[in-house]
Amino acid sequence: MPPSPFSVSIAYINNVTLFSCATPVMLDYQVPCLGDPGSRIYAVFSNRRLKFLIPYLRSCSKMYDLSVPFGDWVGNDGVLQFKWSKPNCRECEGKGKRCRWKNNGTNGEIECQHVRKPSNTWKLVVTGGILGSLLLVLLMIAAYRVYSADRKEKESRLRIERFLEDYKALKPSRYLYADIRRITNQFKDKLGEGAYGTVFKGKLSSEFFIAVKVLNSSKGDGEEFVNEVRTMGHIHHVNVARLVGFCADGFVRALVYEFFPNGSLQDFISSADCKNSFLGWDKLQDIALGIAKGIDYLHQGCDQRILHFDIKPHNILLDQNFTPKISDFGLAKLCSKDQSMVSMTTARGTMGYIAPEVFSRNFGNVSYKADVYSFGMLLIEMVGGRKNIGSTIENTTNEIYYPQWIYNLLEEGDDLRIHIGEEGDGKIPKKLAIVGLWCIQWHPVDRPTMKTTVQMLEGEGESLTMPPNPFLPTGPTTRNGSIPARRLELEAIAELE
The missing domain is CATH 1.10.510.10 (Transferase(Phosphotransferase) domain 1)
Structure with missing residues (x-):
């Protein structure tokens, strides 16, 4: 057993017998540290006659005998006195070390020990975890912003591409007959037919639909075709239909308009x-x-x-x-x-x-x-x-x-x-x-x-005032209102070819 700085002053040693009792009894010493919830442990001096103890031990059973040291009497009790032998640690402390009892030493020998600073590992772990979490959040935010910016950029490029596709149709373009067949899906969707031609639905892009009017080759000398292209080619007004393009390929003549889903008035x-x-x-x-x-x-x-x-x-x-x-x-x-x-x-x-x-x-x-x-x-x-x-x-x-x-x-x-x-x-x-x-x-x-x-x-x-009766075959009338009532002698001019 290694040496200890403690020493005990023992006055005498007595033999005692330990009993385990199911109920409380009137005995000399109870040992609480050995008991459990179902029993109580009592110590009885072995030199006492058992015949005097039998009435008290009926609910008890003997455990074992042992020797117990007793100390000097202090007041009315015998007390075991522990004494402490303080080691000389000055030499260790002078070296900035700690001293301790030497494990295998004799006669209370001591040894010096290096002082270990408190470990900061847990602090480093907690700090690293917090910093790692913050870094992960920042990386996620940065990744989301990069993804969002990339998506917006792609949407912007797609919008520009669509605009450029549609912008090609802002001015009348000339199409081949093969183009007309392609954009009308081989003239699959017929919208209507009139005296001057047949109208088919088509599309130039995924979002730009058109109506293609294929003119009858047997009608007129091409005047209607020329008029449409010449007149509508430079018209830009919200209340005028736009001519997207035309086709004059051999005997085929076609006019390409915007498509209006609600038809005509x-x-x-x-x-x-x-x-x-x-x-x-x-x-x-x-x-x-x-x-x-x-x-x-x-x-x-x-x-x-x-x-x-x-x-x-x-x-x-x-x-x-x-x-x-x-x-x-x-x-x-x-x-x-x-x-x-x-x-x-x-x-x-x-x-x-x-x-x-x-x-x-x-x-x-x-x-x-x-x-x-x-x-x-x-x-x-x-x-x-x-x-x-x-x-x-x-x-x-x-x-x-x-x-x-x-x-x-x-x-x-x-x-x-x-x-x-x-x-x-x-x-x-x-x-x-x-x-x-x-x-x-x-x-x-x-x-x-x-x-x-x-x-x-x-x-x-x-x-508004009522106008003159327009169904009376008379000359120009005199009227009330903001419209001047006078005949205008206007010169007849030739058409612009």
């Missing part, structure tokens, strides 16, 4: 009494105003004045937001802006929308006012939802020209007898009808310009 006004196709008067007023602005642009906004000569609902296309687009410039004419009239050898246009002077010079020379007349007829049709070339039956016996019937109702202050819609406001159709009647005056000088027409549509309907 004709589809929505041919039956205004049908609630399923009725757009509402607010929307119809916006469409009428857009058409008027588009025609005004053709007359005043281009380098040369463009006369359409075929304004009608079928030639007004509607995009996804029902924004009107004027299309089909096959009958259009170009003239200088400083001269107002064009000479024509034959009438052109669609029956019901052709101005009187186009048929007979008795009503005046042909000018941009012919488009004003066609627009007026379009407004009347938007109000009534029926063809202007037909008639309506009143009192079941007399047939009357529909625009004249509308004029008679307004002149008499009667209701227009048309579908009003849920808003229940008849002010808009009345305003459209009055503007339309101003535009269809027999003589060109009595009609407003498209600029004035736009102002009339943008203003309040209550400020």
